[in-house]
Amino acid sequence: MFWKETLRLRTLPIITKIIISLFLVLTGIGYLLGFTNIYMTYNMVDEKPGLSIKDISLTYYGARDKTTLEKAIDGSMRQYFLDKNEYKIVKDWVVDGASEDVWDSEIESIFDASCSTCHSEATALAGVVTEEYSDVEELLTQNSGKSWSRIVGVSHTHILAITPLVFLLVLVLSFTSYPLLLKNVVSLFAFSAVFMDVGFWFLAKLSPFFSVFVLIGGMSLGLTFGLLVVLPLYDLWIKKV
Ligand code: HEC
Structure with missing residues (x-):
């Protein structure tokens, strides 16, 4: 994406390669910490350890059967x-x-x-x-999950924080020596993952049916970060021309 022919990342001076690698590694660590935070916050919602579809549907949709x-x-x-x-x-x-x-x-x-x-x-x-x-x-309250205002609040910070980060990572990827097709596919997937990750929260609030998609959205974003961190690092230090 962006650049077809460039001086590849790997041809940069060693100190620049180290700086770019540090950016990639720190981003990877940041993502893992974010994931751990999500796990620790939500895995016990259904009172059983392990993050499950039930945790997600209780969080977003709530338990709306009967009071x-x-x-x-x-x-x-x-x-x-x-x-x-x-x-x-x-x-x-x-x-x-x-x-x-x-x-x-x-x-x-x-x-x-x-x-x-x-x-x-x-x-x-x-x-x-x-x-x-x-x-x-007190016997009449119904648990309807995360409020709309909370979902909107979290989504806007989430999108505004992640989109520029993904853009920078995609930019780094565009300077690697991988085939253009691979770079394009990974880059488009990355942006759609941000879209899915947040979009499915709204759908999961509407119906517990979409809880499984929240998991899929989250996993897509995880895969995105994995690819955008690992591919450039591999290209910088290991890949043969
Ligand atoms: C003879 C005594 C008795 C009478 C009369 C009685 N209850 Fe109960 N109630 C209990 C006991 C014992 C429990 C706890 C065991 C259970 O849930 O079956 C309970 C539990 C409850 C609970 C809690 C259920 C839960 O899931 O936490 C509610 C609400 C309740 N009763 C409402 C009522 C209402 C409304 C009436 C009138 C129609 C009523 N009870 C009449 C004895 C009684």
Whole structure:
């Protein structure tokens, strides 16, 4: 890319070759530290060691199945309602957004009769209290993953930091003695990897289906850094003409 015929990197004075090599090596170390940071931050999200698709989907999409309250009334707590109709009233209330007005007018009395015997301030079985709206509110939060504003915030620093770095590395690669085709393919791949790496975060926020692509994007960026660091170093010091 950029230059077709040049004085190749390898013909530079030794001190210049060392300086360029230091740039390459430090960039490689920087990438590995960045990767370690990602691993250490995210590998335990699903409470199991090792970075997995589950870690990624919990991070970006969150666990949006049901709230704690909904799970409980659909599960082992359902038997405590006086009748089916009361269950239905509470279920509809939860699904409709669990407003405080309806709590006051209809729900509180049901909970007082059916739930708060075991879930009073004093007994608090399973650490759950169902006496006041503020108690029940805690059972209604849903985990929807990383916020959009956080994703936008991280993406802009990520893109603005990585793109110039990749550009410099591509520039170094363009002065190597590899075939033009190889240089072009690696360079185009490098920029598309930056694009994929960040782009898939947004898609993974929309749907857990894309979590696996976040992994693919991350691996593409890893491969990019690997190639852009190793190829020029090999060309500088080892490759025969
Ligand atoms: C007879 C006592 C009793 C009654 C009545 C009762 N619960 Fe429970 N509740 C428990 C116990 C024991 C647990 C912990 C074991 C379990 O989850 O099955 C629990 C757990 C829960 C949890 C936590 C579940 C979790 O996943 O952490 C919620 C929420 C809950 N109850 C809500 C309710 C609601 C709403 C009602 C009324 C419809 C109700 N409970 C009625 C005894 C009771």
